[in-house]
Amino acid sequence: MELSGAEIIVRFLEDEGVEHLFGYPGGAVLHIYDALYRQDKVQHILVRHEQAATHAADGYARSTGKPGVVLVTSGPGATNAVTGIATAYMDSIPMVVITGQVPTSLIGNDAFQEVDSVGITRPCVKHNFLVKDVADLAETLKKAFYIASTGRPGPVVVDVPKDVTAEKTKYVYPKTVDMRSYNPVVKGHSGQIKRAAKMLASAKRPVLYTGGGVILDAAAKSLTELAHLMNTPVTNTSMGLGGFPASDKQFLGMLGMHGTYEANMAISRCDLLVAIGARFDDRVTGNIAKFAPEAKIIHVDIDPASISKNVKVDIPIVGGVSNVLKEWIKQIKAEKLSADNDAAAKWWTQIDEWRSKDCLKYEQGPEVIKPQYVLDTMNRITKGDAFVTSDVGQHQMWAAQFCRFDKPRRWINSGGLGTMGFGLPAAMGVQFAHPKATVACVTGEGSIQMNIQELSTCMQYGLPIKVVCLNNGYLGMVRQWQEFFYEERYASSYMESVPDFVKLAEAYGHVGMRIENPADVEGALKAAFKMKERYVFLDFVTDKTENVYPMVPAGAGLDEMILI
Amino acid sequence: MRHIISILMENEAGALSRVAGLFSARGYNIESLTVAATEDASLSRMTLVTRGSDEIIEQITKQLNKLIDVVKLIDLTEGVHIERELLLIKVKAKGEERRNEVKRLTDIFRGHVIDVTDASYTVELTGTGEKLDAFISTLGKDILETVRSGASGIARGDKALHI
Numbered sequence: 001m002e003l004s005g006a007e008i009i010v011r012f013l014e015d016e017g018v019e020h021l022f023g024y025p026g027g028a029v030l031h032i033y034d035a036l037y038r039q040d041k042v043q044h045i046l047v048r049h050e051q052a053a054t055h056a057a058d059g060y061a062r063s064t065g066k067p068g069v070v071l072v073t074s075g076p077g078a079t080n081a082v083t084g085i086a087t088a089y090m091d092s093i094p095m096v097v098i099t100g101q102v103p104t105s106l107i108g109n110d111a112f113q114e115v116d117s118v119g120i121t122r123p124c125v126k127h128n129f130l131v132k133d134v135a136d137l138a139e140t141l142k143k144a145f146y147i148a149s150t151g152r153p154g155p156v157v158v159d160v161p162k163d164v165t166a167e168k169t170k171y172v173y174p175k176t177v178d179m180r181s182y183n184p185v186v187k188g189h190s191g192q193i194k195r196a197a198k199m200l201a202s203a204k205r206p207v208l209y210t211g212g213g214v215i216l217d218a219a220a221k222s223l224t225e226l227a228h229l230m231n232t233p234v235t236n237t238s239m240g241l242g243g244f245p246a247s248d249k250q251f252l253g254m255l256g257m258h259g260t261y262e263a264n265m266a267i268s269r270c271d272l273l274v275a276i277g278a279r280f281d282d283r284v285t286g287n288i289a290k291f292a293p294e295a296k297i298i299h300v301d302i303d304p305a306s307i308s309k310n311v312k313v314d315i316p317i318v319g320g321v322s323n324v325l326k327e328w329i330k331q332i333k334a335e336k337l338s339a340d341n342d343a344a345a346k347w348w349t350q351i352d353e354w355r356s357k358d359c360l361k362y363e364q365g366p367e368v369i370k371p372q373y374v375l376d377t378m379n380r381i382t383k384g385d386a387f388v389t390s391d392v393g394q395h396q397m398w399a400a401q402f403c404r405f406d407k408p409r410r411w412i413n414s415g416g417l418g419t420m421g422f423g424l425p426a427a428m429g430v431q432f433a434h435p436k437a438t439v440a441c442v443t444g445e446g447s448i449q450m451n452i453q454e455l456s457t458c459m460q461y462g463l464p465i466k467v468v469c470l471n472n473g474y475l476g477m478v479r480q481w482q483e484f485f486y487e488e489r490y491a492s493s494y495m496e497s498v499p500d501f502v503k504l505a506e507a508y509g510h511v512g513m514r515i516e517n518p519a520d521v522e523g524a525l526k527a528a529f530k531m532k533e534r535y536v537f538l539d540f541v542t543d544k545t546e547n548v549y550p551m552v553p554a555g556a557g558l559d560e561m562i563l564i
Numbered sequence: 565m566r567h568i569i570s571i572l573m574e575n576e577a578g579a580l581s582r583v584a585g586l587f588s589a590r591g592y593n594i595e596s597l598t599v600a601a602t603e604d605a606s607l608s609r610m611t612l613v614t615r616g617s618d619e620i621i622e623q624i625t626k627q628l629n630k631l632i633d634v635v636k637l638i639d640l641t642e643g644v645h646i647e648r649e650l651l652l653i654k655v656k657a658k659g660e661e662r663r664n665e666v667k668r669l670t671d672i673f674r675g676h677v678i679d680v681t682d683a684s685y686t687v688e689l690t691g692t693g694e695k696l697d698a699f700i701s702t703l704g705k706d707i708l709e710t711v712r713s714g715a716s717g718i719a720r721g722d723k724a725l726h727i
Contacts, residue, residue: 118578123589127632130577147632180727181574181635305626308619 005134005165006031009098012141014041015173018069020060020432021045022053026073027113028100031165045432045461048453050077052425054084054155055451058093059429062412063387065218067094067148068429074100075113078159079120083419085155086124090416091239092216094153096144097121103163104132117159126154134167142174151184152303153216184302188319188327196274196298196315197331203272203296204343205350206232209255209284212239212415213277213301213321220244220408222325223276229332231339233351235263237278238396239415242405246384252351253360256284257552258397261359261561262351264552267292268559269350275299277321280310281416290557300324359550359563360401369518371395371470371542374525375402378440378468381525386438387412387430391423391447394476397548399442421450424467428454431463438466438529445471445498445539455508458535466528467537472544473498480547484562505537516541566595567621568640568647568717570725571610574633575601579608582631592616592624596649596714607635607727611716635727644720650688650713651696652678656706657685666703673699684708 003011009032013021021044025033036044047053050072057068068088072081078099088095102111118130127147129140137160144156200206214223220243227234227250234244235255244251253260255267267273273295278284285291288310299306299313300321307316317324331337364373375398378386384404390396390413405411412430414422427441448469458465470476478493505512511534515524521540528536550561573579580599587594595613602609614624621639628634640647657663666685670677675689689699693715700710719725 119581122578122582122585179632182632303630305623305630309623 001170002168003171004031004035004168005137005160006035008134008137008169008171009141009160009165010035010039010042011171012138012173013069014039016141016145018042021069021071022047022056022060022429023071024050024053024073024077026077026100028074028102028162029071029077029165031162032071032098032100044071045428046457047425048456049451050080051083051421052428052451052454052457054081054095054097055087055419055422055425056429056432057095058084058088058422059389059412059426060433061088061093061095061429062426063409063430064433065216065409067096067145070095070097072097072099073113074102074117075115077113078115078117082121082124085121085157087414087417087419087422088155089124089126091212091414092153093155094149095155096141096148097155097157099157099159101130101159101161104161105163107161117157121157124155125157128157128159130159131164132161134164134169137164138171139174139177142177143179146177146179147182151182185304185318186302186320186323188300188317188324190327192315192317193324193327194331194335196317197328197335197337199272199296199298199315200230200232200274201332201337201339204340205270205347206230206272206274207252207266207270208232208234208274208276209237209267209278210234210240210243210276211237211278214240214243215408217277217302217321218408219277219322219325222322222329224248226325226329226332229329231344232274233266233347235259235266237281237284237415238400238413240278241400241411242408245406246404247406254400255558257286258401258548258550259552259558260401261357261550261563262354264550264558264561265354266351268557270295273297275301276325277301279306285310286552286558287555290559357563361564364518366518368543369515369521369540371398371472371540371546372402373518374468374470374521374540374542375399375442377522378525379403381522381529382438382440386410386440387427387434389413389423389426389430389439389441391441391443391450392418392420393444393447394480394546394548395442395444395447395470397477398470403442420447423447424451424454424465427465428457428461428463431465432461439464440466440468442468442470444476445469445473445495445501446475452504455505455510455535459509462533463535464531464533465535467535469501469537469539470542471498471501471539472542472546474544477548483545483547484553501537501539505535510535510537512537512539514539514541565617565621566613566615566641568645568715569612569614569625569628569637570640570717571612571628571637572602572635572725572727573608573610574635575606575608576633579633580610582633583610583612583628586627586631587614590623590627592620598714598716609725611714613715636725638719638725640717640719643723645717646720647692647715647717648690649693649696649715650690651699652686652688652711653700653703653707654684654686654709655703656683656708658683662706669699669702675699
């Protein structure tokens with residue numbers, strides 16, 4: 001039977017097992033929307049802005065491991081989606097974005113709602129396609145899903161001109177895909193893994209530094225087993241939180257610019273650094289010349305280009321993190337390797353001494369709400385088991401410090417691109433993937449306003465998200481830098497007319513709460529999280545001038561932190 | 565150091581801009597770039613000349629390999645190889661003495677005069693970049709136009725870049 005291009009897209013999504021499609025209609029994709037209307041397998045979720053569609057698909061992908069799928073129209077639909085595509089690209093999130101395009105006969109004519117979507121997205125996608133012939137459509141979509149979700153995952157854009165969605169051809173679901181130019185390495189080199197296993201066993205002061213790769217490759221269990229077998233301390237990047245249980249005594253917390261004292265000191269003094277699915281980002285390393293200066297480095301990553309990009313590595317292992325760690329554990333057992341107990345005891349004594357600084361301490365007085373206290377309390381009430389999405393800024397760092405994630409895929413934040421406005425739409429994607437789960441969006445009064453229109457989407461679909469807004473009336477992280485490095489010249493970081501979020505939430509049909517007194521924090525959070533069916537906007541009026549500590553100033557080494 | 569990287573790519577629309585975009589986005593420099601389809605029309609062969617430290621060249625080759633359209637690549641500079649560039653040059657050639665001189669120089673460099681007018685010669689010459697530089701500077705003044713193809717390269721011996 002012959003199907004139109006639009007019907008092929010929808011049938012393909014169904015055959016590929018896609019249940020949710022985040023999008024926004026427009027001229028170039030009307031055929032596709034019509035095909036969506038005539039079926040009931042793929043649920044389309046109408047957002048209020050295309051950026052939100054990509055972030056929602058992103059949150060969906062991060063919380064499930066399945067690629068998030070987006071449908072937007074040509075021109076502004078595509079350009080609005082770019083921020084979300086770039087966000088997914090920086091954090092290696094599998095996503096397929098179908099963009100409408102003007103008819104092939106008009107491409108290049110500066111037609112209405114025409115942009116060169118393939119050209120605009122090229123630097124921020126893993127790959128992209130322009131489909132010029134309906135006969136190539138199904139195969140191209142299959143390639144897009146394959147590329148997006150294998151190797152180092154990432155977003156793939158498929159640009160489909162309107163006439164291609166109207167033309168008809170025979171449809172067969174392509175079950176397999178074969179690309180001579182794309183064969184990601186999964187298995188690590190066993191000789192290298194053996195060398196690494198021996199190096200770890202003979203190290204006196206080792207640290208495992210692990211990132212988003214552990215979560216993307218579902219390797220949390222293997223990582224925990226390896227760390228326990230070798231009694232090795234573990235620190236996570238912001239992307240890697242939840243890849244190792246925060247409640248485990250071997251966990252040092254997050255490292256980097258706002259990492260814990262014990263994590264950053266351990267990195268600075270270790271003799272062996274094992275980087276697993278992490279990429280030595282500048283926010284993690286600080287001054288790279290002063291990063292882990294005494295250490296040999298082992299680097300496990302699926303992307304060869306990540307290895308020896310920022311630091312010289314002694315043992316590179318290219319491969320899927322999960323595969324490599326399983327092989328590593330096998331080697332430990334086969335070779336009967338174990339940690340040097342005396343050295344480990346000394347190392348842990350040193351680490352415990354660093355820990356005793358209690359670098360995240362704060363004091364909640366009777367008058368002003370401390371932002372840390374809100375997140376600490378939320379973490380306690382949700383037993384650390386909520387999905388927490390975050391926007392970008394101080395609240396993001398406090399959430400990373402105070403929400404203690406024991407499981408992977410619970411912490412969802414824009415780590416690489418640092419996209420304000422990510423949190424709320426990402427939370428929508430998470431809630432669609434996990435309708436019964438508790439989903440909280442930690443945000444600030446700045447970030448939330450970047451995608452505030454999604455309150456409407458949440459109403460339409462009855463998403464019971466809890467927004468925890470830490471409202472200090474400032475773009476807090478900008479203010480903090482201005483306080484430290486610009487002699488307190490607070491250029492454009494003060495928000496002079498923040499809306500009444502309670503009324504705003506109510507205007508959209510949600511529950512709004514404003515909390516100004518520390519004594520009310522716990523009660524408000526408990527009441528909000530009890531409302532299982534309702535979206536609740538919690539507007540916490542917090543300390544205006546609280547800073548995130550510890551902090552490694554730009555250009556400094558990790559052991560040169562500013563402590564509270 | 566100067567490196568010549570040969571790349572086999574899917575002969576798809578936009579493949580060239582993926583390579584060019586990668587170089588500009590990551591701040592690598594391109595000295596020259598040539599590209600054309602191979603005997604297998606589904607593949608393009610690109611020769612790219614770039615400069616950088618060993619670390620940068622390592623990143624360049626890794627990042628190129630990461631492009632989905634790149635099937636295979638080789639850094640020719642790592643082994644013995646042959647490099648050729650084509651030069652088309654138009655020079656003023658007036659008066660018997662000058663015309664003879666240009667013709668003689670062209671012969672010495674094993675080039676060919678491929679177009680003649682009363683007032684000019686157009687010369688075709690292939691060789692390494694240095695040889696072409698030398699020819700151009702030997703001609704000295706009176707150059708009306710030069711066109712250089714950029715380098716193409718191939719490994720010596722039985723080694724071949726194919727799939």
